[in-house]
């Protein structure tokens with residue numbers, strides 16, 4: 187088997203004296219969709235941020251595309267084409283949809299800006315209709331589409347998604363998960379997503395990890411985790427699906 191695109195080894199991450207990640211090992215291979223599920227405060231967002239270079243207080247290692255990125259600053263990690271749609275979307279509310287997309291494109295990518303914008307608009311036609319509208323006036327679902335679209339403008343090798351379903355109606359979530367599947371199938375895009383919506387995330391994913399109190403406690407194919415009685419009891423029964 188070839189080396190993973192992303193390889194996290196024995197990572198511990200601290201906020202002051204608080205250890206939020208406690209020896210995390212995980213990997214994402216090229217072309218995979220991988221989900222990380224877990225309850226509030228398990229450390230999912232911290233792992234996502236650790237991969238992206240913040241906070242700096244950590245031990246262990248993170249390798250991406252054969253390169254040790256453990257100590258690289260965030261902007262250099264972004265340059266390696268790891269793009270993130272962060273928790274809470276963080277679009278620019280006063281900028282238009284088109285301007286938000288422009289912010290996602292690196293200087294190198296501005297030369298194929300039109301082509302890349304058209305791709306985002308094909309994936310999310312609602313953004314095309316609203317391209318001149320300010321980001322802050324979009325619905326939650328549209329803002330999520332814009333956040334993913336902006337990340338895609340960086341032509342990522344790895345797309346990181348932090349809670350894309352958060353606060354959205356089931357039908358909108360379905361559409362967003364379908365768009366992620368299309369990107370993965372048609373473009374071979376590698377995706378790592380963090381979700382509290384365990385059912386939707388595991389259904390979408392090739393593989394998954396379960397995180398409890400800063401540790402990975404289980405891993406397996408999306409299908410096996412969905413069928414696992416412990417996972418069902420903790421994350422699926424009575425959950426959001």
Ligand SMILES: Nc1ncnc2c1ncn2[C@@H]1O[C@H](COP(=O)(O)OP(=O)(O)OP(=O)(O)O)[C@@H](O)[C@H]1O
Nearest residue numbers: 201204206224225226227228229230231232233382
């Ligand atoms: N800036 C911070 N300073 C101190 N502690 C923090 C900080 N950010 C997160 N933590 C703590 O680290 C732990 C992991 O938090 P994290 O946000 O990574 O969890 P999560 O699984 O993403 O949760 P959620 O689904 O609620 O976003 C929690 O105990 C949290 O209180």
